Structures are given as structure tokens and as C-alpha cells.
Amino acid sequence: MNDLIRRYGVTITALMCLLVAFWLVMLVVVPNITLFEQSFRPYLPVVEVGGPKDFYSFGNYAKVFDGSIERTFFGYAYTIPVHVMTFGLTIWYSIVVTVACFLLAYPLAFFMAKIANPKSLPTLLLLLFIPLWVSEVLRAFAWWIILAFKGPLNALLLAIGAIEAPVRWIVDYDGVVIGLTYTYVLFMLFPIYNAISSLDTNQIEAADDLGASWWRIHMRIVLPHAKPGIASGCVMVFMLSAGSLLVPSILGSTTSQWFTQTIDQWFKDALDWNTASAYAFILLLLCTVFVSIALKVFKVKLSDIAK
Amino acid sequence: MSAKIDLDNVSCDFGSFRAVDNANVSIEPGEFFSFLGPSGCGKTTILRMISGFINPTEGAIRIGGKDMRGQRPNQRPTALIFQNLALFPLMPIWENISFGLEVRGVDKVTRRKKAEELLELVDLKGAADKMVSQLSGGQKQRVAIARALAVEPSVMLLDEPLSALDLKLRQHMRAELRAIQKRTGVTFIYITHDQGEALAMSDRVGVMSQGRIQQIANPRDIYNAPINGFVAGFVGENNIFDGKAAAISGGMAGFETAYGTLRARINDDAKDKALRLYVRPEHTLLSATKAAENSIPVTVSEVSFEGAFISVLCHSDDGKLIVAELRNDGSATVPDIGTKLHASFDAARAALLPDANVRG
Numbered sequence: 182m183n184d185l186i187r188r189y190g191v192t193i194t195a196l197m198c199l200l201v202a203f204w205l206v207m208l209v210v211v212p213n214i215t216l217f218e219q220s221f222r223p224y225l226p227v228v229e230v231g232g233p234k235d236f237y238s239f240g241n242y243a244k245v246f247d248g249s250i251e252r253t254f255f256g257y258a259y260t261i262p263v264h265v266m267t268f269g270l271t272i273w274y275s276i277v278v279t280v281a282c283f284l285l286a287y288p289l290a291f292f293m294a295k296i297a298n299p300k301s302l303p304t305l306l307l308l309l310f311i312p313l314w315v316s317e318v319l320r321a322f323a324w325w326i327i328l329a330f331k332g333p334l335n336a337l338l339l340a341i342g343a344i345e346a347p348v349r350w351i352v353d354y355d356g357v358v359i360g361l362t363y364t365y366v367l368f369m370l371f372p373i374y375n376a377i378s379s380l381d382t383n384q385i386e387a388a389d390d391l392g393a394s395w396w397r398i399h400m401r402i403v404l405p406h407a408k409p410g411i412a413s414g415c416v417m418v419f420m421l422s423a424g425s426l427l428v429p430s431i432l433g434s435t436t437s438q439w440f441t442q443t444i445d446q447w448f449k450d451a452l453d454w455n456t457a458s459a460y461a462f463i464l465l466l467l468c469t470v471f472v473s474i475a476l477k478v479f480k481v482k483l484s485d486i487a488k
Numbered sequence: 489m490s491a492k493i494d495l496d497n498v499s500c501d502f503g504s505f506r507a508v509d510n511a512n513v514s515i516e517p518g519e520f521f522s523f524l525g526p527s528g529c530g531k532t533t534i535l536r537m538i539s540g541f542i543n544p545t546e547g548a549i550r551i552g553g554k555d556m557r558g559q560r561p562n563q564r565p566t567a568l569i570f571q572n573l574a575l576f577p578l579m580p581i582w583e584n585i586s587f588g589l590e591v592r593g594v595d596k597v598t599r600r601k602k603a604e605e606l607l608e609l610v611d612l613k614g615a616a617d618k619m620v621s622q623l624s625g626g627q628k629q630r631v632a633i634a635r636a637l638a639v640e641p642s643v644m645l646l647d648e649p650l651s652a653l654d655l656k657l658r659q660h661m662r663a664e665l666r667a668i669q670k671r672t673g674v675t676f677i678y679i680t681h682d683q684g685e686a687l688a689m690s691d692r693v694g695v696m697s698q699g700r701i702q703q704i705a706n707p708r709d710i711y712n713a714p715i716n717g718f719v720a721g722f723v724g725e726n727n728i729f730d731g732k733a734a735a736i737s738g739g740m741a742g743f744e745t746a747y748g749t750l751r752a753r754i755n756d757d758a759k760d761k762a763l764r765l766y767v768r769p770e771h772t773l774l775s776a777t778k779a780a781e782n783s784i785p786v787t788v789s790e791v792s793f794e795g796a797f798i799s800v801l802c803h804s805d806d807g808k809l810i811v812a813e814l815r816n817d818g819s820a821t822v823p824d825i826g827t828k829l830h831a832s833f834d835a836a837r838a839a840l841l842p843d844a845n846v847r848g
Contacts, residue, residue: 383574390539391588391639392562401587405578 220458241459264443268464271440272471274354275422278361279369282418283411285362286369291403294377295385309367317364321431324360325351328432356432357439361422368421369414376410377403409485416472416486423468440464490517490675491552491565491642493538498547500533507533509699509847510547515677515692517642520669522678522686525696526722531679534696535645538677539568552642562591567636568645572652573628575620581607581631582616588639606634610668626657633668644669646678650685662689683723687711695719698846715755718844720766727772727810729765733840741840746806747784752838761842771837772812774800774823779832786810788827798822802831 185194221237229235245264252261261269293305312320327334328350335347350356380403388398404411429439444464447457476483493515500508508530515521523531536542538549540561549556551565561568567588576584583590585606586599594602600616607613610630620628629649636644646665650658666689669676680686686693687707694704695718703715714720717728731745733754741754743765752765773779774786786802793799798814800823810831814820823829 381572381574383570383572384576386541386561387568387570387574388576388587388591390541390561390566390568391591391635393587393591394562397591401579401590402576 216454216458217462219455220462222455224453224455241456242463244456245460245463264440264460267438267443268440268467270354270438271423271464272468274358275361275419277358278365278422279415279419281358281362282366282369283373283415285366286373286414287407287411290370290373290377290407291399293374294380295382309370313367317427318431320364321360321428324356324363325431328356328359351432352434352436354434354437356434357429357437360428360432361425364425364428365418365421368417372410372414372417373407374410376407380406408479408481412476412479412481413486415475419472419475420468423464490673492517492550493643493675493677494548494550494553495534495538496548496550498534498537498544498549500530500537500542501545506699506847508537508544511701513694513701513704515675517675518673520666520676520678520689520691522680522690522693523696524680524683524686524693524722526681529696530699531681531696532647535568535647535677535679538643539566539645540564565642566645567639567641567643569632569636569647569649571647571649573632573649575628575631575635577620579620580616581612581618581620581623584620584631585634585638587635592639602638603634606638609637609671610634611664625653626661629653629661630664633665637668637672637674641674643675643677646676648680650680651682658685665689687723695722697722697844700845700847702845714766714839714841716758716844717764717766717841720839720841725769725811726766727769729767731763731765733759733763740835743840746808747804750782750838751835752782752840753836754840758840758842763840763842765838766841767833767838769799769811769813770797770815772810772831772833774802774812774814774829774831776829778830781832782835782838783830783832784810786829786831788823788825788829791822791825802829804831 182194185197189197220241221239222235223238223240225232225234245268246262247264249260249262250266252259252266293302297305315323326332329335330347330349334350335344338344339347350359384402384406385398388402393401424441426439426441426445429437429442430445433439433442440460441464444457444460447453447460451457476486493513495511495513498508498511499506511530511534513521523534525531533542537544538551538556540556540559540563543557556564576587579587582600582603585603586594589599589602603616604613607615610633612627612630612634615623615627615631620631623631632649650661650665653661662685665676665678678686678689687710690707692704692706693710695702695710697718703710703719705713705715710719711723714723720726729743729745729747729750731743731750733741733743734749735742736754736759739753739756740751742749742751743763745765750765752767754763774788778785784804786804788800789803790801791798792801793816796816798816798820800812800814802810802812804810812831814822
């Protein structure tokens with residue numbers, strides 16, 4: 182602080198601090214606190230707000246357990262509250278997206294960091310970045326067109342003889358998973374790329390020289406070294422996927438429902454901001470818990486990720 | 489345990505640059521062989537070709553008589569010690585050492601036992617469960633050696649492994665490396681730009697310049713009978729005289745210079761080349777009176793005390809620098825600056841040598 186004042190003078194320092202404080206308090210803290218406070222109050226007609234019915238409770242949170250439906254899992258029938266199921270599926274498919282992103286990003290990151298000619302790297306990075314210049318909405322719609330039943334993907338696969346009849350891509354959660362993977366794969370790629378870049382190539386060669394197969398080189402040398410990068414990529418992709426509204430809305434099918442869509446419906450269709458807030462905090466809290474547990478299981482420290 | 493290595497007419501090109509040019513060398517089983525040369529002379533390329541990370545453009549590399557063409561580094565009976573050691577920082581020491589056994593499917597108990605044995609061999613008992621970051625430079629060095637020895641290679645390849653250590657430790661590790669080599673009997677191929685290291689440790693030394701092996705000989709011959717000016721200059725200091733050879737007979741020749749005709753040794757095959765006279769400073773003598781032959785009048789211009797020896801810098805009448813080294817054993821009187829003396833040398837100690845063997 183003293184250093185800042187010495188460098189920029191009192192006026193500019195105060196201005197900077199005020200702006201940051203404004204941003205933090207007014208645009209982050211206050212809206213969240215407002216929603217948090219609302220989430221514990223019932224949704225009431227305006228005239229009754231502040232009246233005797235307006236008291237704090239966990240009623241809004243308990244609503245996720247309303248309205249059970251019957252499902253079967255490998256022949257075993259059970260009933261589950263529909264919103265809990267939506268939440269579970271959101272988490273499950275977010276994991277699928279995270280794993281898919283990892284499987285795509287790791288080989289590419291390794292290629293970029295250790296195999297590609299450093300001279301061609303800027304071109305490679307540019308090619309990866311160009312899609313980001315287009316709005317996420319347009320990209321999601323582009324995938325909607327690509328994946329359409331009579332769209333270019335089916336046409337191509339039919340033309341090269343990979344499939345015999347057109348495939349319905351946008352069924353269940355397939356379209357959502359494809360769209361989310363595409364949207365967030367770069368958030369996986371760059372942390373892993375950074376991590377692998379910092380690995381001394383001699384270590385790979387040393388393992389090779391000691392007789393290790395490429396599989397073992399990756400399992401014992403590259404993956405452990407890249408673990409913080411992988412973890413930070415996974416956290417980002419998972420959180421972004423679970424919190425995404427746009428892609429599930431556009432690429433979702435009649436049988437897919439993302440938890441964010443449920444929240445969105447509480448906000449916009451039911452106009453029940455109180456319940457919507459409660460749901461939003463459930464998502465935030467449980468995702469955070471899930472990620473913390475995952476980090477514990479994989480023995481990654483938060484400080485490693487921050488590096 | 490140890491194998492013979494043959495390089496037959498091995499060349500290696502990087503694009504249009506020839507890094508190694510027609511290298512021919514036979515390294516005996518159990519030999520400590522050094523490639524010595526300045527950076528960029530191709531010595532590391534030779535090492536990487538033997539270990540299999542680079543393929544020769546031409547020629548063949550044989551280990552134990554078997555052509556290594558097409559063999560991946562993980563299939564060769566070699567173990568490479570990297571310049572920066574390349575220890576695995578995320579594994580404890582014993583796992584580092586037994587990594588080569590792990591990839592060969594050896595069970596954990598045997599691996600651990602072998603790692604302990606090797607740690608004892610390199611004098612690092614009790615370090616098995618430490619992490620790499622907890623060790624000092626010299627200890628890391630030993631772990632790297634143990635890790636390479638664990639796979640029982642026929643050939644150990646060492647890429648300037650001592651260059652990161654400080655002087656005292658470097659000297660200690662020289663003796664250590666040599667002792668480990670003798671104990672295990674493994675063929676060592678050592679890469680260095682430090683002539684002291686190469687001369688002190690090796691059975692034979694190959695001196696390289698610009699991709700070519702200039703001379704292969706034992707350390708004494710490399711120093712005392714260098715084959716050309718590059719070798720003479722790389723492994724030690726010289727007073728060098730320009731001139732023209734005349735009257736060659738019985739391995740000796742007269743050499744006409746600005747200081748009269750000097751006499752020195754000459755090799756038969758060097759006769760027709762451009763020659764210069766090389767004599768080591770420690771073989772250059774200073775005396776008040778003119779010597780019988782090879783005598784040049786000089787003036788002492790600087791005396792530099794180096795510890796084990798005293799370096800006396802003199803200038804001839806026409807300004808040429810001639811350096812003489814006196815042993816610091818009290819036997820020689822150190823001349824004052826400005827003293828007029830005669831510098832001389834024994835003809836048998838001086839050699840007429842051509843320049844380095846490089847591609848025209």
C-alpha cells in the first residue's frame with residue numbers, strides 16, 4: 182500500500198482502490214448477498230412482502246425434493262425427485278465433458294509443447310484462437326446446424342461411408358456434451374500446455390533411455406508433472422460446463438435438461454426469484470464441494486493450481 | 489557387462505550443417521573414453537547417436553558388434569547421464585534409481601533392494617527416501633550415476649555431468665567417477681570441454697573440432713605429442729612461431745623463423761603442410777646466457793604468480809609474446825620485470841604441427 186502511494190500519489194491510489202472496491206462490492210458482493218438473502222424468503226405477492234408470511238426458511242431449498250418421478254437403472258426401478266435427477270445428470274454430463282476435454286486436450290497439448298516445431302507454434306495457436314473470435318451463441322448454432330439430421334456432418338460421414346444411415350446427434354444429452362466440449366476444450370488445453378512446456382525434455386529422454394515405453398513415460402513422468410495444469414483445466418471446464426446455460430439451451434434435445442435451465446425457468450417462467458436464487462446457490466455450493474473433494478482425491482493442492 | 493563400441497565412418501547432418509564428419513573410432517570394452525572439444529564440435533551429437541536419440545546420416549554404430557541402426561534409445565544397452573542429470577523430481581531417490589527396473593517389470597521389493605545396493609555403491613547410504621530437491625549437487629550426481637547403473641548398461645554415456653559443480657566438488661567427483669568405472673567395469677564414454685577432466689580420467693581421449701575427430705590417443709600422448717595445432721592449443725598453452733620447415737632428417741627439422749633457424753620434432757606425414765612451431769610454456773626455459781640452440785633474446789614484461797607455478801611473460805625484440813612457466817618450488821629465481829634474458833627450449837620438446845584437420 183505504501184509502495185502504491187509512493188509510486189502513484191494519494192489521489193490515484195485512492196481512486197484505484199475505490200474503483201476496485203466498487204467493482205467488488207457493488208457488482209459482486211451485493212448482488213450475491215441480495216440473492217442469498219432472497220433465497221431464504223418465500224415468493225409472495227408484493228403486498229405481502231414484509232408481512233407475517235415473510236420469514237426466513239429453507240423452504241425454497243427443499244423444493245428440489247418436490248415432484249418425484251420413476252426411473253429405472255439397469256432394470257432396478259426407483260423414484261427420484263425430478264430436480265435432483267436434473268442436478269445429478271448435470272454433474273454427470275459435466276464430468277463427461279471434462280473427461281472428453283482432457284482426452285482431446287492432453288495429446289494436443291503434448292504435441293504443441295514437445296513435438297511441434299516452435300516456429301509453427303504461433304500459427305497453431307492462432308488456428309485454435311480463431312473460433313473464439315465468434316460469439317458463443319453463433320458457435321452453438323453452428324454446431325446445431327452441423328449436427329442436424331440432414332446436416333453436413335451426416336452428409337460427410339455418409340459420403341465417406343463411415344455410416345450407412347444418418348445419425349440423430351441431438352438426442353438426449355449428446356448435443357450438449359459435444360457443444361460444451363467444443364466450447365470449453367481450450368480452457369483445458371492451455372493449462373496443460375503450460376504445465377507440459379515447463380517439463381524438462383531431458384526427463385522424457387532420460388526415461389526413454391532407461392527403457393520406458395511411451396505409455397509409461399506419460400504415466401510416470403509427463404502426467405505427474407502436468408497434474409496441477411490438468412487439475413486447473415478440469416476445475417475450469419467442470420465449473421463452466423455445470424454453469425453453462427447457453428449451450429444446453431441451444432443444443433439440448435427434448436429429453437435433456439440442465440440444472441441451469443431449471444434455474445432459468447424459475448427466474449423467467451415462474452418469475453419466482455426466491456426459489457431460483459436458492460437453486461443457484463445449491464448449484465454453486467455443491468459444485469464447489471464436488472470440486473474440493475475431487476482435488477482431495479487426486480491429491481492436488483489449490484496452491485498448485487494457482488501457479 | 490561391458491561392450492565394444494565401433495563407429496564406422498559415421499556422419500551426421502542437420503540440414504546443410506555437418507555436425508559430425510566421418511568419425512571412426514573403436515572403443516574397447518571397459519575403457520574410459522572421452523570426447524574432448526569446444527562447444528559445437530559435434531561431441532554431444534556423437535553421444536546422442538550412440539544413445540539412439542539421433543540417427544547417423546551415414547555410417548554405422550555398432551555396440552558389442554551389433555549394428556544399432558533402427559534401435560530406439562529404450563532398446564539399446566546404453567545409459568545416458570544428462571548434463572543437467574534429468575532426475576525425476578516427483579519421485580523419491582530410490583524410485584529414481586529403480587525406474588529402469590520398474591519399466592522392466594521388476595517387483596517392488598527387488599527394486600528397493602537394488603536401489604539400496606546402488607546407493608551404497610555411490611556412497612549415499614540412507615538417502616533412499618529423500619526427494620531430489622533435498623540433495624546437494626554432488627549427491628544428485630551420484631544418484632544420476634546410480635540410476636544409470638541400475639539397468640546394468642554395457643555402455644555409460646556421460647554428457648558433461650560435472651559442469652554444474654563447483655571446482656572442489658568437480659575434482660572430487662572426477663576421482664569418484666573413475667573409481668566407479670573401475671569397480672563396475674562398464675565402458676564409459678565421457679563428453680567434456682574441460683581438458684583437465686578428460687586428461688585426468690580417461691584411458692583414451694578423442695579430441696574433436698568442427699565435427700572431425702582430430703586425434704585419438706592416451707592422455708599423455710594427447711598432451712605431449714599432439715597431432716596438430718588445434719589439439720596442442722586445446723589441451724594446453726603454447727608459444728607458437730611462424731616459419732618454414734627445411735632440412736628434415738630423422739624426425740627433426742630446422743624451421744626458419746624471424747628468430748633464426750629453430751629445431752623441432754616433425755611427423756613424416758606433416759612434411760608438405762603449412763606448419764607452425766609449438767612449444768609449451770613449461771618447456772620454455774629462461775637463462776641469462778644464450779643457449780646452444782633455439783635461443784631467442786627476450787625482455788621480461790610481466791610476472792604472474794599462479795600458485796603452483798609462476799608465469800613469466802616476455803617479449804622478444806620485435807614484440808612477440810613468449811611465456812615461460814617456472815615451478816614454484818624455489819629452484820628457479822623469479823626474474824625482475826625489464827630483465828634481459830634468453831628464452832630457449834629443447835628441440836625434442838618442440839613440435840612442428842599443421843593446423844586443425846577441417847573441411848575445406
